[in-house]
Amino acid sequence: MATVRFDKATRIYPGNDKPSVDQLDLEIGDGEFLVLVGPSGCGKSTSLRMLAGLEEVNDGKIWIGDRDVTHMSPKDRDVAMVFQNYALYPHMTVAENMGFALKIAGVDKSEIKTRVADAAKILDLTEYLERKPKALSGGQRQRVAMGRAIVRSPQVFLMDEPLSNLDAKLRVQTRTQIASLQRRLGVTTVYVTHDQVEAMTMGDRVAVLDKGVLQQVDTPRKMYDHPANLFVAGFIGSPAMNLIHVPVDEGGVTFRSGLHIPIERERLAKLDGEVVVGVRPEDLEPAAEHEGLPVTVEVVEELGADAYVYGTPMEGRTDLEQGVPKPFIARTDGRTPPAKGSTVYFKPKADHVHVFDPATGERLTD
Amino acid sequence: MTAATPLPVPADPASEAPVTRAEKRKKRSSANRAATSLSSRTGSLVAIIMAVLWTTPTFGLLVTSFRTQADIQDTGWWNAFGQLDRWTLSNYDMAFNGGGDNATPMGDFFINSIVIAVPAVFLPLLLASLAAYAFAWIKFPGRDWLFVAVFALQIVPLQIALLPLATWFTRVGIGGTFWALWLSHTAFALPLAVYLLHNFMKEIPPSLLEAARVDGASHMRIFLQVLLPLITPALASFGIFQFLWVWNDLLVALTMLGGSPENAPITMELNQISGTLGNRWYLLSAAAFISISVPVVVFVFMQRYFVRGLLAGGTKG
Numbered sequence: 001m002a003t004v005r006f007d008k009a010t011r012i013y014p015g016n017d018k019p020s021v022d023q024l025d026l027e028i029g030d031g032e033f034l035v036l037v038g039p040s041g042c043g044k045s046t047s048l049r050m051l052a053g054l055e056e057v058n059d060g061k062i063w064i065g066d067r068d069v070t071h072m073s074p075k076d077r078d079v080a081m082v083f084q085n086y087a088l089y090p091h092m093t094v095a096e097n098m099g100f101a102l103k104i105a106g107v108d109k110s111e112i113k114t115r116v117a118d119a120a121k122i123l124d125l126t127e128y129l130e131r132k133p134k135a136l137s138g139g140q141r142q143r144v145a146m147g148r149a150i151v152r153s154p155q156v157f158l159m160d161e162p163l164s165n166l167d168a169k170l171r172v173q174t175r176t177q178i179a180s181l182q183r184r185l186g187v188t189t190v191y192v193t194h195d196q197v198e199a200m201t202m203g204d205r206v207a208v209l210d211k212g213v214l215q216q217v218d219t220p221r222k223m224y225d226h227p228a229n230l231f232v233a234g235f236i237g238s239p240a241m242n243l244i245h246v247p248v249d250e251g252g253v254t255f256r257s258g259l260h261i262p263i264e265r266e267r268l269a270k271l272d273g274e275v276v277v278g279v280r281p282e283d284l285e286p287a288a289e290h291e292g293l294p295v296t297v298e299v300v301e302e303l304g305a306d307a308y309v310y311g312t313p314m315e316g317r318t319d320l321e322q323g324v325p326k327p328f329i330a331r332t333d334g335r336t337p338p339a340k341g342s343t344v345y346f347k348p349k350a351d352h353v354h355v356f357d358p359a360t361g362e363r364l365t366d
Numbered sequence: 367m368t369a370a371t372p373l374p375v376p377a378d379p380a381s382e383a384p385v386t387r388a389e390k391r392k393k394r395s396s397a398n399r400a401a402t403s404l405s406s407r408t409g410s411l412v413a414i415i416m417a418v419l420w421t422t423p424t425f426g427l428l429v430t431s432f433r434t435q436a437d438i439q440d441t442g443w444w445n446a447f448g449q450l451d452r453w454t455l456s457n458y459d460m461a462f463n464g465g466g467d468n469a470t471p472m473g474d475f476f477i478n479s480i481v482i483a484v485p486a487v488f489l490p491l492l493l494a495s496l497a498a499y500a501f502a503w504i505k506f507p508g509r510d511w512l513f514v515a516v517f518a519l520q521i522v523p524l525q526i527a528l529l530p531l532a533t534w535f536t537r538v539g540i541g542g543t544f545w546a547l548w549l550s551h552t553a554f555a556l557p558l559a560v561y562l563l564h565n566f567m568k569e570i571p572p573s574l575l576e577a578a579r580v581d582g583a584s585h586m587r588i589f590l591q592v593l594l595p596l597i598t599p600a601l602a603s604f605g606i607f608q609f610l611w612v613w614n615d616l617l618v619a620l621t622m623l624g625g626s627p628e629n630a631p632i633t634m635e636l637n638q639i640s641g642t643l644g645n646r647w648y649l650l651s652a653a654a655f656i657s658i659s660v661p662v663v664v665f666v667f668m669q670r671y672f673v674r675g676l677l678a679g680g681t682k683g
Contacts (some may be wrong), residue, residue, distance in 0.1 A: 054576050075582040087577035091595040100591075101581035148581075158580075 002065030002155040002188060004028040004051065009070075010059035011046050020046045022212040023060065028205075031186040033179065034217075035203030037193055039235070043212040044192045045160055051190060052081050052158050064155055075104075080149035081158040085165065086141045088133040088148075094120075095129040098147045119151045122181070139170050146178070150185065157182070157189040163198065175202060196236055200224070208232050226354075230361035233278050233354055239308060239329045241278045244316035245358060248275050253355070256315055257291050257345070261353055267364050275364065276356040277316070281308060283352035284330040292345035295328050300337045307337035309344065431457055431651035438648050457652035461639060472635060472656060479613060479631040479660070481544060486551035486612045487605050493552065494559030495601065499589050501560065502567040503575060513564070519557040527554075528621045535622065542626035550622060551612050559604055566600040567593060602671030610661050632657045 006026040012019045021043040028034045036044040049055035051062060053074035061070045069077050080101070088097050098119060099112040107115075120126045123143040133141055142162060149157055162178070163171045179202045182189050193199055199206045200220040207217040208231070216228040227233035233241050246253050248271060252263040261277065286292070295311040310327040318326040330346050338344045355364040429443040432453045437446070446453065462472045500506070501513050531553075535546040570593065578588045594601070616633040623629050636657055640647040 052576075052580055054579065074576075074579045075584070079580065081577065081580045083573045083577060085571065085573055087571065087573035089574065089578075089592060100578075100583075104582040104587060148577075152581075 003030050003063075004156055004188060004190065005063040006047070006051075006060070007063065008060035009047070009050055009057050009062050011043075011050055011055055012058050018212070019058075020212050021050065024214055026207060026214060026217060028188060028190060031188055033182050033189045033191065033202060033204045035191045035193060035199040035206045036209060037196055037199035037206055037235075038209035038215075040194055041211075042209040044194075044209050046212075047209070048081075048158050048160055048190055048192045051156070052079055053077050077156075078154050079156045079158055080152045080154040082145045082149050082160065082162045084161040086133075086145040086162075088141060088144055090133055093130050093132055094125060094136070094144050094147075097133065097144055098151045101148070101152050115151050116147075119147045122150070123147050138166055139174065142166060142174060146181075150181075150187075153185075153187070155188065157187050157191075159189065159191045161193055162191075163193070164195075178202065197238065200236070206236075208235060210235075226363070226366075227278075228363055230276060230278075230356045230358075233356065233363075237280055239281050241280045241354070242284075242313075242318070242328050242330075243276050243278045243326075243356075244313060244318055244328070245274055245276055246316040247273055253277060255293060257287070257293060257347070259292070259347060261355060261365070263355060263364055267357075271357060272359055274358055276358045278354035278356060279348040279352065281329040281331045283349045284346040285349060286332065287345040287347040289345055292347035294343050294345055295330065297338050297340055297342050297344060298327065300340060302334060302337060305334045307332050307334045309338060311344075314343075427651045428655060431655050433457075435648040457649055458656070460646075461649045461653040461656060472632070472653065475630060475632040475635040476656075476660075478629055479633075479657075482547050482551075482619070482631050483609055483612045485544075485548045486555075487608045489548060489552040490555040490559045490608060491601055491605055494556055494604075495563050495594065495597070496589070497556075497560045498563035498567050499585075499593060501564045503588075504585070516557055516560050520561070524554045524618070528618065532621050532624075542623055542629065544629060546622040547619060547629075550618055551608075551615070554618070555608050555611075559608070562604055563597065563600055566597045570596055599671050602668055606665065606668050606671075609664055613657075613661050 004026075005028070006024045008023045008025055009021060010019050010023055011021040024043075024047055026034075026047075036047060038044050046055055050057050051064075051069075053069065053072060053076075057070050061068055063069065064077060064079070089100065092100065095116050098116045102112045102115065116129070117126070120129055123146060125140065125143055125147060128136060128140060128144075133144065136144065142165070145162065149159075159178075163174055166174060175198060191198075191202060200223070203220060205217055206220055206223050208215040208223070210231050216223060216232045218226070218228075223232065223236050227236060227241075230243065234243060246255070248263065248268060250268075251260070252268070253261045253275060263275070293316075294314040295309070296314065297309055297311045299310040301308040301310070309330045309332055311330075312325065313328045318328060320326070330344075332338065353365070356362060357364055426443045429446050430438055432455070433443070433446055434452065434454055434456070437449070437452060497516075501509060501516075528550075531550055532541065532546070535541045535549070540546050540549075574592060575588055578592045583592070613631075614633060615631075616637060619631050619634055620637075623634070627634070636650070636653050639649050639653050
């Protein structure tokens with residue numbers, strides 16, 4: 001077990017002038033479960049592969065514990081990796097797959113056997129030990145891939161979207177299993193996913209990347225309550241946060257309904273006459289006419305307990321998505337949803353309003 | 367490995383993944399379509415006709431090998447079925463003894479052929495699989511150009527290289543030895559072998575090698591314990607091709623061993639068994655069947671790899 005530290009680690013693929021991972025600075029504590037999340041192409045897998053030694057580091061350093069592993073080959077790093085497609089050796093049995101690394105390390109046979117048996121017991125694979133991967137279901141293969149990692153008791157676990165090839169139900173189950181297994185083993189883990197629900201539910205801390213740049217590292221709670229910038233605000237949370245461009249006046253933002261959000265003077269000075277106000281759908285509550293933001297209801301999604309109202313706000317403007325303005329989304333009570341085509345009024349719950357600078361994307365309120 | 371495909375890729379994502387399943391279905395259905403169209407009635411009929419046409423001459427040769435010289439000279443081989451009492455093994459007897467009068471018994475040439483063929487199969491397999499691994503999975507400067515060069519070598523007909531090679535072998539002192547044959551067969555086989563095995567290695571999912579590297583495996587171990595087992599079908603089918611080629615080769619043997627008949631393979635004996643004046647030509651069919659026996663045995667024992675390897679090459683290469 002060990003800490004992991006990325007120290008301005010940079011990866012530029014040959015032929016590209018833009019780095020795929022740009023000066024990544026990240027510290028992961030001993031025994032911590034850190035999730036790297038971001039849209040595809042954001043550099044999360046590349047970061048993980050740099051840590052594994054499968055990808056060259058062009059600049060900066062990577063440390064595991066007090067060892068500088070920047071240019072070490074993967075076999076000397078004492079890390080175990082779970083691949084998205086599991087990458088099991090097709091010609092070996094489950095037991096051989098799990099014991100391969102130990103065999104290479106020269107561990108004696110009887111010990112390999114006990115360690116494989118122990119891991120198999122944890123993962124409920126005991127009866128499949130003599131099977132070949134092709135005779136296993138997807139979920140079992142996934143567990144073998146996990147087993148191959150835990151048998152080694154490495155310093156760091158690396159997981160590259162290990163659940164993305166499972167069906168929805170199994171994914172939710174396995175998600176919990178992996179998280180609890182990691183807590184039990186206490187091995188430092190770096191987990192890559194594009195699924196923000198996975199990120200929020202599994203990680204001790206979550207690191208959000210976009211275009212190779214680290215946006216924010218925080219606990220899931222803080223990430224949700226205090227997104228550091230527009231990207232994180234829009235990425236974390238489902239359905240996504242409503243982000244509305246509105247003009248500013250002297251003291252901040254004032255909506256027609258009288259709702260006022262103060263912004264510090266020196267921050268206002270840097271703005272270009274406009275801010276982005278963000279409110280999560282679940283932080284909106286119905287308001288009386290002219291006390292809230294009027295919204296024309298277009299679609300209502302009834303989920304039983306809740307209903308999501310999709311509509312167009314009558315004030316401010318939302319960003320375009322594929323040429324159409326993004327809908328304004330609000331969560332309402334599932335039993336009394338508003339009718340389609342009607343106009344309803346929403347006001348944000350106090351303390352749950354986020355304000356961002358549209359030019360830099362930075363958060364303006366605390 | 368017992369699957370019909372050479373690589374039951376573990377990576378082969380969970381059966382639950384909808385995209386992959388659709389892909390699989392597509393593959394299966396095109397394979398199915400091929401299978402059904404080949405097993406249709408017309409298809410079978412055409413296949414049977416082709417099989418009969420192709421085997422008839424060989425069958426005639428087989429019958430001829432059991433007839434006496436006089437019978438062969440008198441009538442066509444199909445008449446032998448009316449003269450079942452006249453069938454004889456004497457041709458085989460004589461052929462085995464090298465054609466009667468002087469010569470070396472055929473068994474010696476047989477052994478020569480085996481001594482020539484076995485290293486001439488394994489040497490290129492070994493070198494080509496190592497080279498293919500490097501071409502497929504190790505980055506080094508000039509790799510792509512070198513690979514194109516190796517591939518281009520297939521264009522050079524071996525007849526061009528034969529004489530210079532033979533002269534050179536004589537100069538370095540291995541002219542007329544088995545070494546001359548082993549090395550020339552290896553050299554002529556390498557371009558195709560490297561190309562073929564490279565394509566197979568390239569088909570193996572990269573994550574498998576990465577997994578092995580993270581597991582702590584060196585290049586040599588990845589090659590021996592991960593890659594080689596996965597390309598067995600390719601190794602086997604190339605091995606069979608090379609074995610058949612070397613076993614049936616006369617040109618290279620004649621050029622390289624011209625002066626040392628004691629090392630001659632069975633094909634050279636076949637060439638000479640009818641005698642300098644062609645007076646024992648009736649022994650040819652018997653001798654040919656003795657020669658064929660080994661490739662047939664090899665083929666029968668390894669054909670399951672052979673077929674599988676070829677199919678895999680067809681759908682993946």
